[in-house]
Amino acid sequence: MMDAILEMRRITKTFPGVKALENVNLKVRAGEIHALCGENGAGKSTLMKVLSGVYPHGSYEGEILFKGRICQFKDIKQSEQMGIVIIHQELALIPYLSIAENIFLGNEQKRGGFIDWNETFVKTKALLETVGLKEHPNTLIQSLGVGKQQLVEIAKALSKKVQLLILDEPTAALNEEDSENLLKLILQLKAQGISSIIISHKLNEIAKVADSITIIRDGKTIETLDMRADHVTEDRIIKGMVGRDLTNRYPERTPDIGExxxxxxxxxxxxxxxxxxxxxxxxxxxxxxxxxxxxxxxxxxxxxxxxxxxxxxxxxxxxxxxxxxxxxxxxxxxxxxxxxxxxxxxxxxxxxxxxxxxxxxxxxxxxxxxxxxxxxxxxxxxxxxxxxxxxxxxxxxxxxxxxxxxxxxxxxxxxxxxxxxxxxxxxxxxxxxxxxxxxxxxxxxxxxx
Missing domain, CATH: 3.40.50.300 (P-loop containing nucleotide triphosphate hydrolases)
Incomplete structure (x- = not known):
């Protein structure tokens, strides 16, 4: 059993009048791909925003341990300094800036108080090769498709020495080919020792890459399944998500088609x-x-x-x-x-x-x-x-x-x-x-x- 790189214990997060998370626990082992599943509104993204400092310490109850150390992140910059990087479902790239400028925005490569563009371009090119992109560092983000923008986001995470990568619905807007390429890249990062948390509703993709799955329902942890030992099926995951056996995955209907x-x-x-x-x-x-x-x-x-x-x-x-x-x-x-x-x-x-x-x-x-x-x-x-x-x-x-x-x-x-x-x-x-x-x-x- 690998040591845990992350533990979230008894996390409770309340918005005005709504308890979004209640005593949620999550443990991620070092070097694994851990999936987070649940229906819309279950609290998955909220939990990851707590972890990454989007919701700062003091706005929630519970504790976060990263590599055995208690963390109290005040903002997302502190979590990134520790090696935790989140890629949100809505990509955070600036379309009118280049790939290089986006990757090192806020983390500029400087020399003597000025940006060292030569070093920026060299490092950008190396990062793009790592994620499988052949574009020039000067290429504007707006000229890239969604799939390539997703890879630029991962390259940006790698530039921050990421140890735990959080991906919120990473393939939701991608076609089948781009999704497959992204999943292969996540597996490659795993081989390099980088742990990942993936939020996704695409259960076939989860089954392909995840080592473990934690299911959240109505803001509470339901169970964590080991994909290699528990013989996990899609029906079992869905049962955990909705709280009952599904005789029909989609509602039955008898169409009444007219003119x-x-x-x-x-x-x-x-x-x-x-x-x-x-x-x-x-x-x-x-x-x-x-x-x-x-x-x-x-x-x-x-x-x-x-x-x-x-x-x-x-x-x-x-x-x-x-x-x-x-x-x-x-x-x-x-x-x-x-x-x-x-x-x-x-x-x-x-x-x-x-x-x-x-x-x-x-x-x-x-x-x-x-x-x-x-x-x-x-x-x-x-x-x-x-x-x-x-x-x-x-x-x-x-x-x-x-x-x-x-x-x-x-x-x-x-x-x-x-x-x-x-x-x-x-x-x-x-x-x-x-x-x-x-x-x-x-x-x-x-x-x-």
């Missing part, structure tokens, strides 16, 4: 800044009660298609026709789309889906204020009733709909986004699978009627 009520014909969209056609002559139709999936690799145009249909919120030189119940719609703005019963649940809830500094109540009702207003004045009592109804139906974990949306976990934020677009009672809704939204998480957009 065609929504149709897109000859749809074309150009890139907003480039002279490049992103959507080329797309056709599809949807019948009443039908769920249609739009599948494709990253960059195939799935998101762009959905956004352009939703009030031309993406692209330029958009042409084509949209029909509802056989009648052509003239949709020029997002308001037009909402008025015609179309909703769009974005994959980027923080930038496009929510107002994080506003409360849950306002976020839920924002897309349909007319329904709760009298003579253009919002009826706050009615707004509260609507929001409270959705809080119960969607099981949003919060003591009050007056809570700031930014204080919720990622899974509960997503429930607020869904509530926001269910409230207008749309005839059709388009949404992007949020990374980690299922145990298999295909790259698919959904259009539901």
């Amino acid at each position: 065609t009520i929504f149709e897109v014909r000859n749809w074309n969209v150009y890139h907003p800044q480039q002279d490049r056609k992103v959507i080329d002559d797309v056709h599809f139709h949807i019948r009443r009660g039908e769920i249609v999936g739009i599948a494709g690799l990253m960059g195939a145009g799935r998101t762009e298609l959905a956004m352009s249909i939703f009030g031309r919120s993406y692209g330029r030189q958009i042409s084509g026709q949209i029909y509802k119940n056989g009648r052509e719609l003239r949709i020029r703005t997002v308001s037009d789309a909402i008025d015609n019963g179309i909703a769009y649940v974005t994959e980027d809830r923080k930038q496009y889906g929510l107002i994080l500094i506003d409360d849950i109540k306002r976020n839920i009702t924002l897309a349909n204020l007319v329904r709760i207003s009298r003579n253009t004045v919002v009826n706050e009592n009615e707004e509260f009733v609507v929001a409270e109804t959705f809080r119960r139906k969607m099981n949003i974990k919060t003591p009050s709909v007056l809570q700031k949306t930014g204080n919720l976990s990622g899974g509960n934020q997503q429930k607020v986004v869904l509530s926001k677009w269910i409230f207008p009672n749309p005839i059709s809704s388009c949404w992007t699978n949020r990374p980690g939204g299922s145990t298999s998480a295909p790259n698919m957009k959904s259009i539901r009627l």
